[in-house]
Amino acid sequence: MILNNQRLREIDRNIWVQDQSFKYWGLEVGTRMTVIRLVGNSIILISPIKLESQTQENISKLGTVKYIIAPNLFHYLYLQEAKNIYPQAQVLVVPGLTDKQPEIAIDKVFFEDEIDFGSELEYILFAGFRVSMITQAATLNEVVFYHPASKTLILTDTAFNFDGEGCSRSESISNHRVDRTFPWLTQLGAKIMGSYDTLQPSVLEKLVIEDREKVQASVEKILSWDFQRVIMAHGSIVENDAKNQLKKGYEWFLNKNLTKLK
Numbered sequence: 001m002i003l004n005n006q007r008l009r010e011i012d013r014n015i016w017v018q019d020q021s022f023k024y025w026g027l028e029v030g031t032r033m034t035v036i037r038l039v040g041n042s043i044i045l046i047s048p049i050k051l052e053s054q055t056q057e058n059i060s061k062l063g064t065v066k067y068i069i070a071p072n073l074f075h076y077l078y079l080q081e082a083k084n085i086y087p088q089a090q091v092l093v094v095p096g097l098t099d100k101q102p103e104i105a106i107d108k109v110f111f112e113d114e115i116d117f118g119s120e121l122e123y124i125l126f127a128g129f130r131v132s133m134i135t136q137a138a139t140l141n142e143v144v145f146y147h148p149a150s151k152t153l154i155l156t157d158t159a160f161n162f163d164g165e166g167c168s169r170s171e172s173i174s175n176h177r178v179d180r181t182f183p184w185l186t187q188l189g190a191k192i193m194g195s196y197d198t199l200q201p202s203v204l205e206k207l208v209i210e211d212r213e214k215v216q217a218s219v220e221k222i223l224s225w226d227f228q229r230v231i232m233a234h235g236s237i238v239e240n241d242a243k244n245q246l247k248k249g250y251e252w253f254l255n256k257n258l259t260k261l262k
């Protein structure tokens with residue numbers, strides 16, 4: 001097994017992640033669910049993975065699942081399954097998913113319905129970004145989250161960070177055994193695509209960018225948040241200096257200097 005650190009692990013106070021094996025274009029890139037606990041022990045699942053019984057048990061110790069979120073138009077695979085497990089929870093999705101996956105029982109759509117987590121969790125639409133599919137480019141419609149209490153930015157597909165260590169400092173800090181390593185083929189792929197040991201989109205997304213100005217506006221808003229850590233769905237969590245790394249990654253992506261930003 002390549003990704004064998006597949007259990008719920010605490011990243012900071014009231015925020016956890018769990019990884020799962022996932023292949024993209026034949027490469028093992030893993031996928032990651034983020035779990036956030038709000039005041040009152042309400043639990044948010046962002047980008048749910050397949051929820052095995054042990055994971056369900058671990059989550060139940062944290063609180064009651066109230067929200068299940070598809071953060072973009074591609075991370076919906078286990079959404080309905082999660083809703084079946086937690087029927088009391090609301091399924092929140094990005095604009096466009098209702099048409100794309102009409103069989104999913106959706107409760108609310110970001111930016112169309114009132115969705116407010118108060119000051120505990122902020123979010124924006126990462127506009128103007130497309131992902132490169134094998135035959136075409138597709139709009140992503142990713143919602144990016146900011147958890148102020150832990151100074152954590154939560155991305156899904158708008159940046160990757162594949163490295164040779166397979167270890168994020170957060171995992172070390174939490175005193176968990178770190179045994180996850182991206183296979184050499186993924187590392188090689190990431191080196192070719194420009195996401196090896198650096199926090200940025202791949203060169204594929206750079207080729208199919210939809211609207212440069214919208215992407216820049218989205219990045220500027222993100223960089224105005226006071227985050228230190230970045231969790232993304234694919235790659236090692238960046239624990240330190242993440243804001244600077246993300247800024248540099250998007251300077252490369254946009255071919256533009258963003259140094260005036262704080």
Ligand SMILES: [Fe+2]
Pocket residue numbers: 074075156157233234
């Ligand atoms: Fe993804």
